[in-house]
Amino acid sequence: MKYWNLKKINQSSLDKTGVIPRSISKLFEKFKKELDPNAEVEAIETFKVARYQTVTSVKYLVFLFIIPILINQVSKSFIFGPFINYLWNRDEHIIFLNQSQEERAFADLQRFEEKLHFEILIGKIDHPSSNLINYKMTEKALELAVDYANESSCAIKNILADLLSISIFVSITISSKRQFSILRSFVNELIYSLSDTAKAFLIILFTDMFVGFHSPHGWEVIIEIILRHLGLPESRDFIFVFISTFPVVLDTIFKYWIFRYLNKISPSAVATYHNMNE
Structure with missing residues (x-):
C-alpha cells in the first residue's frame, strides 16, 4: 500500500514537471x-x-x-x-x-x-x-x-x-x-x-490606495466620516492608533496572500508586479 502511494506521488510529480515542455503538451491537448x-x-x-x-x-x-x-x-x-x-x-x-x-x-x-x-x-x-x-x-x-x-x-x-x-x-x-x-x-x-499586467496593476492600485505612504490621509477622512455617522467622539488618539496599525495588518495579509496563493497560481503575475513596483 505504501509502495503504491509512493508510486502515485512520484507519478503526479512527473506529470507536473513532464519530460515534454508544457507548451508543446498544451498544443497537443x-x-x-x-x-x-x-x-x-x-x-x-x-x-x-x-x-x-x-x-x-x-x-x-x-x-x-x-x-x-x-x-x-x-x-x-x-x-x-x-x-x-x-x-x-x-x-x-x-x-x-x-x-x-x-x-x-x-x-x-x-x-x-x-x-x-x-x-x-x-x-x-x-x-x-x-x-x-x-x-x-x-x-x-x-x-x-x-x-x-x-x-x-x-x-x-x-x-x-x-x-x-x-x-x-x-x-x-x-x-x-x-x-x-x-x-x-x-x-x-x-x-x-486576468492578464498578468492587469493583476499587477490592480495589486499596485490596491496597495497604494489602502496601505501606501499617502493612505493615512484617506483613512483619517474615512474614520472621521464613520465616527460622525455613528455619533461617536472623534478622538484623535484613536484615529492615529488605527492609522498606525490597521494598514500594517492589511499589508501583511495582502503580502501573505501573494506569497501563499497568487505565487503558486500565477507566478508570472507576481514577477510582473515586482517589476512594475520597482
Whole structure:
C-alpha cells in the first residue's frame, strides 16, 4: 500500500514537471480537443455553465446589497425616525452626543462672531449696536443648536438602521450558502483569469490606495466620516492608533496572500508586479 502511494506521488510529480515542455503538451491537448467530435457539445455545455454562474452571481450580488440598503433607508424613515424624533423632542435640552460635536459647534459660533466683527469693521453692517450683535449671535446659536440636535438624532437612527441592515446582510449570506459559493467561485475565476499586467496593476492600485505612504490621509477622512455617522467622539488618539496599525495588518495579509496563493497560481503575475513596483 505504501509502495503504491509512493508510486502515485512520484507519478503526479512527473506529470507536473513532464519530460515534454508544457507548451508543446498544451498544443497537443488543444489539437486533441479540436478533433474531438464531442468538442462542440462540451463547448456549449461549458458556455451554459459559465452563463448560469455569471447570471446567478450578478443577481445574488445585487440582491445582497440592494436589500440591506433599502431596509436601512425604509427603517430609518418610517420606523426609527418617528420614534427617535418623538423621544428627542420630549427633552429639548439634549443637543450634543459627545464633546467633538460641542467643539465643532463652538468653533462655528466663533467663526461667525469673527465674521460679524469683520463685516462691522469694513462697514458692511450699518449702525452696529450691542443689541444687534447679541441678536445675530443668539440667532446663530439657535440655528447651530437645531443643526447639531438633528445631527445627534440622525446618529442614533443610523446606529439602529445599520445594525438592522448588518443583521439582514448576515442572514442572507448564511441562508444562501449555495449562491454565495457560486459568487465566490465566479469572483475567483474573474480575478485569476486576468492578464498578468492587469493583476499587477490592480495589486499596485490596491496597495497604494489602502496601505501606501499617502493612505493615512484617506483613512483619517474615512474614520472621521464613520465616527460622525455613528455619533461617536472623534478622538484623535484613536484615529492615529488605527492609522498606525490597521494598514500594517492589511499589508501583511495582502503580502501573505501573494506569497501563499497568487505565487503558486500565477507566478508570472507576481514577477510582473515586482517589476512594475520597482
